[in-house]
Amino acid sequence: MTEFRRYPDLASRDLAGSVVSANDELFAPRQSLIVPGPAVHAVDAFGHSGKIYDGWETRRRREPGQDWAVVRLGVPGIVHGVVVDTAFFRGNYPPFVSVEAVSVEGYPPPAALEQLAWTTLVERSACGGDRENLYAVTSDRRWTHVRLTIDPDGGVARFRVHGEAVLDPRELPGTVDLLALENGGRLLDTSDAFYSSPENLIRPGRARIMGEGWENARRRGPGNDWALFRLAARGEPTQLEVDTSYFVGNAPGQVRVSAADEETAPLTDPASWWDLLPRVPVLVDTRHRFAVHARRPATHLRIDVHPDGGLSRLRCWGELPRAERERLTGRFRDSLPEHHVVAVAPVRPG
Numbered sequence: 001m002t003e004f005r006r007y008p009d010l011a012s013r014d015l016a017g018s019v020v021s022a023n024d025e026l027f028a029p030r031q032s033l034i035v036p037g038p039a040v041h042a043v044d045a046f047g048h049s050g051k052i053y054d055g056w057e058t059r060r061r062r063e064p065g066q067d068w069a070v071v072r073l074g075v076p077g078i079v080h081g082v083v084v085d086t087a088f089f090r091g092n093y094p095p096f097v098s099v100e101a102v103s104v105e106g107y108p109p110p111a112a113l114e115q116l117a118w119t120t121l122v123e124r125s126a127c128g129g130d131r132e133n134l135y136a137v138t139s140d141r142r143w144t145h146v147r148l149t150i151d152p153d154g155g156v157a158r159f160r161v162h163g164e165a166v167l168d169p170r171e172l173p174g175t176v177d178l179l180a181l182e183n184g185g186r187l188l189d190t191s192d193a194f195y196s197s198p199e200n201l202i203r204p205g206r207a208r209i210m211g212e213g214w215e216n217a218r219r220r221g222p223g224n225d226w227a228l229f230r231l232a233a234r235g236e237p238t239q240l241e242v243d244t245s246y247f248v249g250n251a252p253g254q255v256r257v258s259a260a261d262e263e264t265a266p267l268t269d270p271a272s273w274w275d276l277l278p279r280v281p282v283l284v285d286t287r288h289r290f291a292v293h294a295r296r297p298a299t300h301l302r303i304d305v306h307p308d309g310g311l312s313r314l315r316c317w318g319e320l321p322r323a324e325r326e327r328l329t330g331r332f333r334d335s336l337p338e339h340h341v342v343a344v345a346p347v348r349p350g
Helices: 028-033 198-202 322-335 339-345
Strands: 019-022 067-085 095-104 120-124 132-136 143-150 158-165 184-188 225-243 256-260 272-283 287-289 298-306 313-318
Touching: 019 028, 019 184, 028 067, 028 158, 067 095, 095 132, 120 143, 184 198, 198 225, 198 313, 225 256, 225 322, 272 298, 287 322
Parallel strands: none
Antiparallel strands: 019 067, 067 132, 067 143, 067 158, 095 120, 095 143, 184 225, 225 287, 225 298, 225 313, 256 272, 256 298
């Protein structure tokens, strides 16, 4: 049931998600649904309308119907599961929820979304209070918007939409960040994520504080820490960025970046991996950039930090060969719901 949480939250504000509309938000604003991090609670916090909650809360419904909120995914993709977190909503949580989705071109206004045919991802299901309610999704289509319906009313602290990014190839001209979360890059495994996850390394923008990067525990034994990623596409890396900004007393002493191509050799074979960046010293609180001279396709990337230490961001810019662009174009079109296929103009590989 929880396996889908290995995928990123496509609705997160960190990925530019937005709650574009809701039928009611009298007690607490809809945008709180997609704020990164867990909800917080102040027992004695009251406003003019009542208790202040960190989440979305509607008024008590006195007529038939349900309340709803529409989320535009920051990164469209295939949804594998959703989390409806009702943290701190104990006597005012919704007893039932459901989730629907739609796929559209461009940036239609909320009124236009209401006229579309929505597809059910999660049937009307029981929902508990003050807990994370997990719902797996089996759809293999690419969605741009999801609608959370609470029945009949109540409060939800956070709404997470975990899934696999499916990028529109028309948005990938020229050199791209093959590792970026918003392009479809994904963390697969790590040696240590004691303080914060390596997934932060591939999030959009620069980190603003140390807590927005990856920090592992202090290593007291032999070996080193590492993180393994799947690239967004099979591309040819040309430049790396290793950023230790805000890591002053806890940056790595050295780093190494290696790559592998699972289409030509198994990832489990050490001989399948080659250096994009051989083991080199790095400075504290510094954004480092390194050219990659060996041009060859890769599907996976691994960063090793020696012996341990934190990074704020990791970038891997590269080129997409024509054959890979054609593959991405086919996957994109095959994943669209039928009504969207009709609306989309033919995609021509670059």
